[in-house]
Amino acid sequence: MTTRNIQDYVTVLIADQLFGIPVLEVHDVLRGLRLTKIPLAPAEVAGVLNLRGRIVTAIDVRERLGLPQRKDKENGMSIVVEHQGEPYSLMIDDVGEVLSLDLNELLPTPVTLNSCWKEVSGGVYRLENKLLVVMQIEQLLNFADNSTIAA
Amino acid sequence: MDDLLSEFLTETNENIGIVDASLVVLEQDPSDESHIDSIFRLVHTIKGTCGFLGLPRLEAVAHAGENVLGKIRDKELTVTTDVVTLILEAMDAIKDILATIEETEEEPAGNDADLISRLNDVAFGEIATEAALAPEQDEIPAGMVSEAELEAAFQAAEGPDDDFKEADLRPGEVSLEELEAAFQAAEGPDDMVAPPAVTQEKSPPEEKNNAVEKTSKESSIANQSIRVNVQMLENLMTMVSELVLTRNQLLQMVRGMDDNEFTVPLQRLSHVTTELQEGLMKTRMQPIGNAWSKLPRIVRDLSHDLGKKIDLVMHGAETELDRQVLELIKDPLTHMVRNSADHGLEVTEDRLAVGKPETGKIILEAYHEGGHIIIKITDDGRGLNSEKIKKKVIDSGLATEAELNGMSKQQIHNFIMRAGFSTAEKITNVSGRGVGMDVVRSNIEKIGGTIALTSEEGEGSTFTIKIPLTLAIVSALIVECCGERFAIPQTSVVELVRASTNGSSDHTIEMINASPVLRLRDHLLPLVHLSEIMRLETAADEVADRSDVKGSEEFIIVIQVASFLFGIVVDRVFDTEEIVVKPIAPILKNLSIFSGNTILGDGSVIMILDPNGIAAMSGDAVVTSESSVNEETSQAQVQDEKVALLVFRAGGKDPKAVPLSLVARLEEIDVGTIEVANGKRVVQYRGQLMPLTTIDDNIEIKEEGRQAVLVFSDQDRSMGLVVDEIVDIVEDHLDVEMISERDGYVGSAVIRGKATDIVDVGYCLNKCFGSWVGDSQTRPFGHSNEKQKVLLVDDSPFFRNMLVPLLKTAGYDVSTAENGIDALKKRESGETFDIIISDIEMPEMDGFRFAEEVKGDDRWNGTPIVALSSHTTPGDFDRGRAVGFSDYVAKFDRDSLMSALSQTLRESGSAR
CATH class of the missing domain: 2.30.30.40 (SH3 Domains)
Incomplete structure (x- = not known):
């Protein structure tokens, strides 16, 4: 085992499931920003917000993952990532610590997962008391192609 | 200094800087093709612009340089130090000439034959192999080479007397002229060491190059404006937005409290922020007319060079465009207009042969449409020849014949926007080197725009550029x-x-x-x-x-x-x-x-x-x-015909107006330059004597200062109408409500809610030269003692009033009719005419129906009809021709009308 294979993840909590986002992809962590809704937009797009003069598209990750809506929408947090030069704010429940994990311990995504989870997941880590799903940002934001064409 | 020239100097100095740098990179890595392309384009641009500005010496050097670069691009020549040195030398020669132009606004006399012939040797000569060239380069740094250069350098310095004196000058002993120049350039006198360096006889070329470069960098013109990276403006913009938000938050906080010590400073902050924001926004927006301002002149010169008559029509010049976008489309637009003029439009004979009006039209249009800015460039030229393009595509290996057969006409046409493609049969000075449309396309795509092309062979082409509004x-x-x-x-x-x-x-x-x-x-x-x-x-x-x-x-x-x-x-x-x-x-x-x-x-x-x-x-x-509304609005447009009028004051406070289309130019002349010749006041204008006149004889010309003058031109003669003040240009309906009794006025109309006198330009012209319209081009065809009879059909009294004196002075016998029905009554009463001029948009019976009526009856069957219209779309032309109009003239184009008249009469005369 070499130290080179260490990857740092920001852990986030969505519906009690722990996810990991590679730390270098995270630009910002936000709390409680005012959203402007976009009528007719795909359900996954919660709206847009103003982040220091930039317009950021907010993604409802729960919707994307087929999870039920949160009851207390006000207290959520967001993680800002960038994809193809555009900023996106991923709405999540909570942000946890940063973990350094060994890539060699990354396990493939179980094939029995729900299809949209399978798409997003880049593998699973077995932590001591929980499982951490690695979130692939690119896949997460890739819903536009499939969902809106259908709609 | 002429705006065009100063812009050219700034731009060319910049371009040469880039070429210098790129050449050095190219020399180090000759395999890098991107550099040679960009160098070639820049030199091509320099050459092109020189041509338009009438700088033959510069053009010649740039042209020779371009030839060499072209060979390198086509891989017929390998990049060697010698070749690069030679091109750099050409660049230096250009810089020297530029420096002189900047001082004197004129191209220095001189000859670069030596340099050019060496460039041509490299480009075309088989002898000029690397071996032959190398010693020449090595041995003659201070011989032939620098002599040509030195001459240019001398010219670039002050007067001829100063040449030797200057070499001795110390920074403290600069001549007065130089000091003045230095002050103007806002540089310290220390910088003036540069000119002496230029003139030092024995200095090695490298050093001289540096010196020359230094002078051009310090050039005053280049320093008058700063070019700021738009990215920087973008960043500033973001920061200002932040500032606005913070300010708003502060305001929100203070609003809750009553008077406190923050209120006043916060108000100031608020003001400054707003101004900052507005100012910054302003820096980015410009009307697209700015990018077009060069075009009329370019087209004028082009039409001169190419021997074509070209009419450039521009609509929507006020459409605002983000500065960055504007900058990026400027060159492509120039390129495209140049292309349209050079390749698109046929020469006059060809046009006449296929029955098109002699004057080719290039129409530029810009407007906003659904979050985009649309720019259209339309010409009524020969259109694209699909077969020719196919052949060229196959020749250059861009596609196979089988592939081409599967392609639509549109796809085939689009090949002209591929790199290295030119369908011009010969490479002209203007275009045809295949660096046209691919540059255009890549520039437009760079800003996320698209370019589409529609073309009908024989009918003309339309390029539609669509640029997203994202930055606007x-x-x-x-x-x-x-x-x-x-x-x-x-x-x-x-x-x-x-x-x-x-x-x-x-x-x-x-x-x-x-x-x-x-x-x-x-x-x-x-x-x-x-x-x-x-x-x-x-x-x-x-x-x-x-x-x-x-x-x-x-x-x-x-x-x-x-x-x-x-x-x-x-x-x-x-x-x-x-x-x-x-x-x-x-x-x-x-x-x-x-x-x-x-x-x-x-x-x-x-x-x-x-x-x-x-x-x-x-x-x-x-x-x-949609369709019904469409018709309705177009109907409404016909009723709402507006005319651009130049409003001015002359003799009294009441506004006066002339149709803008009749005015060739607006000038301000120094009263001191007014001379008297043959009892008339004249000024020297563009190398000729231009008589000045006033509307009333009792109008005084100012004693001193500058005097506004409206210049009316016909062919090579001009006349100046002295006015007190030019007020405005307005677009308004023109209804001459009162016919004037006074000489010099057509009548009065309400313009912008004010009673305004409409000046009779024809009268003013006559006042200056009795025989204003009496020259070969516009002289009516026929026997001198037998006047040609013209019937003018137009519903607008204004146009009748304007055209009748004009036609009369041109020697025609004019009758008028208000509309088609009125005109046909004249037919019933047995009148005959040699030619009919008819408006298209008229109540009761429009021009098309009128023409059909005329052509459908024996009595006037043989009378040619010229259409006169403000609607001059290609569709109108076609329809006009289909119903029997001999020619189609834009409503305000006096010259075209006159030549169309004599042309048509001549044709119908010879046909009889």
């Missing part, structure tokens, strides 16, 4: 619907109407089978509810009584998309705001009802509605009604 700032109306705010671009908003749902106001929304409509004056306006389009209606709304939830009134925003009018119903209307359009995220791109989003002053993000998208979404009703 628009004024938008902020509206609210179901608690959400949206922005609607002000450009498509026609008006706002307040309507009640319970009949309490003038306007009430009525329903036709659940489709809301509004009676608006004489229209029935289809309405769409924004809430329904957006599916914002919540369950609560449906349950509750509508009027309770939404209040007793609604606002209707009347929107015009193309020619289709409809209303959008919203709950509330706020203010208008200047917004910076930002593109929406790619995942939302397919929402056609939004053209972008923006951040408002209060920091919230707001979606910008795209009226086009809404129109498209509001369904079939829109589509079906």
Whole structure:
């Protein structure tokens, strides 16, 4: 085992499931920003917000993952990532610590997962008391192609 | 200094800097093709511009340099140190000449034959192999080479006397002239060591190059304006937006408290912030006319060079464009207009041979359309020859014949925008080296635009450039619907109407089978509810009584998309705001009802509605009604014919006006330059004597200072009309309501709500030269003692009044008719004419029907008819020709009319 294979993840909590986002992809962590809704937009797009003069598209990750809506929408947090030069704010429940994990311990995504989870997941880590799903940002934001064409 | 020239100097100095740097890189890595391409283009641009500005010496050097670069690009020549040195030398020669131009505004006399011949040797000569060239280069650094250079350098310095003196000058002993120049350049006297260095006889070339470079870098022209990276402006913009938000937050906090010590400073901060924001926005926006300003001159010179008559028509010059976008499209536009003039339009003989008007037309148009700026360049030239393109495509190996056979005409045409492609049979000075359309395309695509091309062989071509508005700032109306705010671009908003749902106001929304409509004056306006389009209606709304939830009134925003009018119903209307359009995220791109989003002053993000998208979404009703509305508006346009008028004052306070199209130029002349010759006041103008006249004899010309003059030109003669003040240019309806008794006036009309005298230009012309219109081109055809009879059919009294004296002075016998029916009455009464000039848009019987009538009856069958119209689309031309018009002339183009008349008469005369 070499130290080179260490990857740092920001852990986030969505519906009690722990996810990991590679730390270098995270630009910002936000709390409680005012959203402007976009009528007719795909359900996954919660709206847009103003982040220091930039317009950021907010993604409802729960919707994307087929999870039920949160009851207390006000207290959520967001993680800002960038994809193809555009900023996106991923709405999540909570942000946890940063973990350094060994890539060699990354396990493939179980094939029995729900299809949209399978798409997003880049593998699973077995932590001591929980499982951490690695979130692939690119896949997460890739819903536009499939969902809106259908709609 | 001429704007054009100073811009050229700035630009060329910059370009040469780039070429210098790129050449060095190229020398180090000859395999890098991107550099040679860019160098070639830059030199090509320099050469092209020189040609237009009439700088033959520069052009010759650049041309020779370009030849060498062309060979390198085509891989017929390898890049060696010697070749690069030679090209650098050519660049230095250009720099020297530029320096002189900057001082004297004229190209120095001199000869670069030596340099050019060496460049040509490299480019074309088989002898000039590397071996032969190398010693030449090594041995003659201070011989032949530098002599040519030195000469240029001497010219670049002060007068001939100074040559040797200057070499001895110390920084403290500069001549007065130089000091002055130095002050103007806002540089310290220390910098003046540079010119002596230039003139030092024995200095090695490298050192000299540096010195020359230094002088050009210090050039005063280049320093008058700063070019700022737009990225920097962008960053500033973001920061200012931040500042605005912070300011707003502060204001919010203070608002709650009563007077405290923050109020005043905060107010100041607020003001400064607003000004900063506005100023910054202004730096970015420019009317597209700025990019066009060079074109008329370029076209003029081109038409001269190519021996073609070209009419450049520009519409929508005021369309505002982001500076960055403007900069990027400037060169492509110039290229394209140049292309249209060179390749697109045929030479005069060819045009006449295929029955087109002698004067070729290039039409430039710009307008906003649904979040885009559309720029169209149309010519009525020969169009694209698909076969020729196919052949060239196969020759250059871009595609196989089989592939081509499967392609549409459109696809084949698009090959002209590929690199290294030119269908011009010979390489002219103007274009044809294959660095045209590919540059254009790549520049436009760089800013996310598209370029489309439609062409009919023999009919002309249209290039349509579509540039997204992403960077542009628009004024938008902020509206609210179901608690959400949206922005609607002000450009498509026609008006706002307040309507009640319970009949309490003038306007009430009525329903036709659940489709809301509004009676608006004489229209029935289809309405769409924004809430329904957006599916914002919540369950609560449906349950509750509508009027309770939404209040007793609604606002209707009347929107015009193309020619289709409809209303959008919203709950509330706020203010208008200047917004910076930002593109929406790619995942939302397919929402056609939004053209972008923006951040408002209060920091919230707001979606910008795209009226086009809404129109498209509001369904079939829109589509079906579109055609009828279309007709209606075009009908309205016919009625609303507007004329551009130049309003000025001369002798008294009352405004006077002339049709702008008759004015060749506006000048201000120094009163001191007015001379008297042959009892008349004249000035020297463009190398000729131009007589000056006044409308009334009792108008005094100023004693001193500058005097505004309207210049009227005909061929090579000009006349100046002295006026007190040029007030404005207005577009207005022209109805001459009172016919004037006084000489020199056509009559009076209401312009901008004021009674205005319309000046009879014909009278002024006559006053200056009795035989103004009496020259070969425009002289009526026929026997000198037998006047040609002209029938002028036009419904506008103004035009009749304007044209009649003109035609009369040109020696025609003129009769007039108000419309087609009136004219046909003359036929019934047995009158005959040699030629008929007819307007197209007339009440009762339009020009087309009139022409059909004329051609369908024996009596006037043989009389040629010239159409006179302000609508000069290719479609009109065709229709005109189909119904029997011999020629088609734009309404305000006096010269074309005159030549069309004599041309047509000559033709019909010879046919008889």
